[in-house]
Every structure is written in structure tokens, then in C-alpha cells.
Amino acid sequence: MKIELFSTPGCSRCAQASTGLKVVLAAFGEGRVIWRDVNLLDEIDYAVKLGLISPSAIAIDGELVFPSLPDAAALRAEIVKRLR
Template sequence: MNIEIFSSPGCGKCGHAKVVLSELANEIGGDKINWREVNILEEIDYAVELGVMTTPSIAIDGELIFLITHKAPPYFDNYTIIIL
């Protein structure tokens, strides 16, 4: 599985998303996931080609997935709820 996270410098939500997704990727099995961080300022043409309109955005196997993240209630132990 190929996962790309699109971010921009200074984006606070991007940093949080990277941490959460990295933890999830490690739980799934790091050897099963190819991880790549994409700075949209450096790769704007690619980001536009996929349809990235905001950061953070995530593509899985070349398909853009739009996410809305919310801080989870305390009983979820610091996980973030991801609504697709």
C-alpha cells in the first residue's frame, strides 16, 4: 500500500496528522506500507493533478482521500477520529 501525506511548512494540523498516521501505519505493519510525505510547495503540480485543495490531505495508492479530523473523546486514549 502506498500512502502519501500532503502538507505545507507551518501547518500545525499537518504535523499532528503525520504523527497519528505514522502510528497507525506502524500498527498495521510498516513493511506493508510505503510512506511518503509530499510538501505541496515543492510538488505543487503533482498535488494539483491529484486534486489536493487543503492540507493535510492523504492519497492511498494514488487516490486522494479527503479527511476531517476531530480530537477524540478522552476514553479513546489520544487517538484521532478520522471521518471519510
């Protein structure tokens, strides 16, 4: 599974999201979930293709699942559902 966090430079909420995402993903063990931080400004075409309208959004396996930052429980539940 590949999770992408869309952020912009200087976005404090994005930095908090990145930290929170790392904590949630650590519970699933290394290798089960791959994640990358996507700079929205560098990959604007990809973000538009997904339908992204603001930073701190999360895509899973190339699908925009959370258009805004979810809480940890919602993210964890979505990952568990998709790992089954």
C-alpha cells in the same frame, strides 16, 4: 500500498497529522504500507493533478482518498479495506 500525506511547512495541523499517521501505520507492520510526507509547495503540480485543494490531505496509491484529514478510525478502515 503507498500513502501520501500532503502538508506545508509550518502547518501545525499537518505536523499532528504526520504523528497520527505514523501511529496508525505502525499497527500494520513494517513493509505493508509505505508512506511519505509530500510538501505541497514542492509538488504542487502533482497535488493539482490529484485534485487537492488544501493541506493535510491523504492520497492512497496515487488517488486522493481523504481531501481533508480523516480520524484515525476512518484511515485504519480504508487501509484494511485496501489491503484485502
